[in-house]
Amino acid sequence: MRPLEFEGSGAEYFKIWIVNVLLLICTMGLYYPWAKVRKQRYLYANSTFDGRNFEYHATGKQLFFGYLIAMTCFIIFLILQNISPLSGSIVLLLFFLATPWIIWRSLQFSTRMTSFSNVRLAFNGSLGPAYLNFLLLPFVLLLIVYVIPASAAVTLTMMDDISAAMIGGVVAVLALVVSILGIYFYAYLRKRNTSYVINGYRYGQGVFSVDLETKQYLKIILKTFGLAILSMIVVFAILAAVGSAVGVEDEFSAIQESMQESAKESIEDPDAAPPGPPPISGSFAILIGLVYFFIILVSLIVSAYSLTRQRTYSFANAKLDQNVSFVSTLKARSLAFVMVTNLFAIVLTLGLATPWATVRVLRLMLNNTLIDTDVDIDRYISQQQSEQSSLGEQIGDAFDVDIGIGL
Secondary structure (H helix, E strand, C coil), X not given: CEECEECCCHHHHHHHHHHHHHHHHHCXXXXXXXXXXXXXXXXXXXXXXXXXXXXXXXXXXXXXXXXXHHHHHHHHHHHHHHHCHHHHHHHHHHHHHHHHHHHHHHHHHHHHCEEECCEEEEECCCHHXXXXXHHHHHHHHHHHHXXXXXXXXXXXXXXXXXXXXXXXXXXXHHHHHHHHHHHHHHHHXXXXXXXXXXXXXXXXXXXXXXXXXXXXXXXXXXXXXXXXXXXXHHHHHHHHHHHHHCCHHHXXXXXXXXXXXXXXHHHHCCCCCCCCCCCXXXXXXXXXXXXXXXXXXXXXXXXXXXXXXXXXXXXXXXXXXCCEEEEECCCHHHHHHHHHHHHHHHHHCCCCCHHHHHHHHHHHHHHCEEEEECCCHHHHHHHHHHHCCCCCCCCCCCCCCCCCCCC
């Protein structure tokens, strides 16, 4: 088992990043495609395995066409939204209908523009499954989670001959059923999306394959929810202790009384000037800040746990030509630490630490991506170089968006 490596540095990448930022400002964003190409070429060139590196072959001109279309559509949407909300809604609907095509086209373009050791990658997934995975199934999930409960709530409010106890029982049962269906369907959706992407990848003539199960994703999601609930309980306990120590409860009661008195005065004298906001002490403001801090902290920890568990499972079941296997050793604790410290560094430096944050995450990801092969890797790559098809070396202008499947 050998890991991938990243040989670049934050200082080197900072020079590219700061130039990109300045040119983006000077060109009012039009330089974005060329900025992305410069960024990708540096990051790819410094991502290596066994002394061989990746390469990014796209040009700014290729990306600019898709970028120009996206910006034009966005401007049209803003104009129509101000002129006619209905027209703006129609444009938004058309965008959602085109989303699977954009994702499919993006996967084709981004892989075709990527090579490893002079062998191009490709994506051969079909468009039909893309519409099923990225439009139809998410719409069904939306129906389960939002539309069904909303419809049931409207129906219950229209029934006059039903008791409050009966309504409570129906709501409890419905909430349980919707939660179970929603979580299971989300796990099924994650499994399908990941399988679709990995099974569509090609390395030269080599075929990636993966065999995933919904129940494994269901276990990961349930554990993620459990971790989130446990973390929030701990956070609320800490905040309650801090609040009690600094006497926030009395201040909160005073604020409630002030608001009630203001509301009473407004009712008695409607012509009176609206009351100003109640005063907030320094300790209360600090507590509010701690609430936001802990929410962000818990979100990052839970996200790190979910991503690493899904990554470990999908890598363990992925193969390349049934000869090359993959292992992810990325731990939630390590990823969460990097994410949290990166956030602090970016905030404290007003964004200037972004290049170092990017390099830290990429290095962590690559160093914890191990590749094992039952055949000699040099011979396998040489075979792919000789067998790789010359068809489709360039697929022209395309949208290029990032597809996140936890890899």
